Amino acid sequence: MSRFEPLPREFYQRSALQLARLCIGQLLVSELHGELLVSRIVEAEAYAGVRDSACHGFGGRRTARNESMFGPPGHAYVFLIYGLHFHLNLVAAKESDPSAVLLRAVEPIVGEAPMRARRRYPKDRRIVTNGPGKLCQAYGIDRSVDGIDLCHPPLYLAQGTRPRHIGRSPRIGIDYAGDWAQKPYRFFDASSSFVSSMR
DNA sequence: TGAATGATTTACT
DNA sequence: GTAAATCATTCAA
Numbered sequence: 001m002s003r004f005e006p007l008p009r010e011f012y013q014r015s016a017l018q019l020a021r022l023c024i025g026q027l028l029v030s031e032l033h034g035e036l037l038v039s040r041i042v043e044a045e046a047y048a049g050v051r052d053s054a055c056h057g058f059g060g061r062r063t064a065r066n067e068s069m070f071g072p073p074g075h076a077y078v079f080l081i082y083g084l085h086f087h088l089n090l091v092a093a094k095e096s097d098p099s100a101v102l103l104r105a106v107e108p109i110v111g112e113a114p115m116r117a118r119r120r121y122p123k124d125r126r127i128v129t130n131g132p133g134k135l136c137q138a139y140g141i142d143r144s145v146d147g148i149d150l151c152h153p154p155l156y157l158a159q160g161t162r163p164r165h166i167g168r169s170p171r172i173g174i175d176y177a178g179d180w181a182q183k184p185y186r187f188f189d190a191s192s193s194f195v196s197s198m199r
Numbered sequence: 200t201g202a203a204t205g206a207t208t209t210a211c212t
Numbered sequence: 213g214t215a216a217a218t219c220a221t222t223c224a225a
Contacts, residue, residue: 045206054206065221083219085207102206133207143220173206 004029004038004158009151012073016046016092016099021187023090025163028106031154033140035114039106039129040160042192045171046185047089049099054177057098068147069098076155078136078146085133088141090150090157104132104172104186107194115139131196163189172196 004027012019023044030037047055056066056079068077069091077089077100089100106129108115115138119128129135136142141155150156167190174181188195 047206056206063221079206080220082205082207082217084217087206089206104206131207137208171206176205 004156006151006153006156006158009072009074011157012090012092012150013094014092016048016101017185019090019092020044020046020101020185021166023101023103023157024166024187024189026160027109027158028103028139029153029156029158030139030141032145033114035111037111037115037139038109038158039135040109041103041106041157042163043103043105043186043188043195045102045104045187046092047100047102048185049093049097052177053180054171054174055098055100057100060098062098066098069100070096071147074149074151076145076148076150078141078143080143081133086136086142087132088136088139088145102132103135105130105188105192105194105196106135107192108138126194130194163191165190 023041026041028039028041050060057069062070065079072095073091075091077091078086080086088103091100093099115128118140119138129138167188168184169186170182171186
């Protein structure tokens, strides 16, 4: 079944900034619900540890919610936002350093039908996975995925292909973060039509 | 114990 | 364009 080889733990052992950039073009593979889902990552943001005022681990504040961020790299950090939507992060760097990469948008490659079904059949296929809450709904990812190891099935990244050009911009929806809100910590595939368009 | 608040999405005017 | 939905978590008292 596994036509895809999980990327090794070493892939995640770098700064969130580097990891976010390297994630663009990689594949997100899931067998969480018995069906194979594969998508190409086209948008991601870096949350860079205790000094980053937009990061949930800011100031070393360790709580039940963000515990996974402080764990070893190569694991998932999933949280609920606005009481409605889940966000999927890849834990980066090293243990006790709360750095992570938020996956914001992907392009379905395998299993688009079940993804569309979970998203209640949107008209435009881009609406299936072009936002952080949307891709989690499409994949059926919830808080039960928080903390799982991403170096083996049922959820992992696999080698993809590098996009021709990677765009950068400030992160979305963190205006409260002062100076850190200006930093270009968002990366995306400039040629993809699945990049989120909010705000 | 209680009030405020989001790393958003969707529907509606 | 604006606003509602909706709740775990956080912080103040």
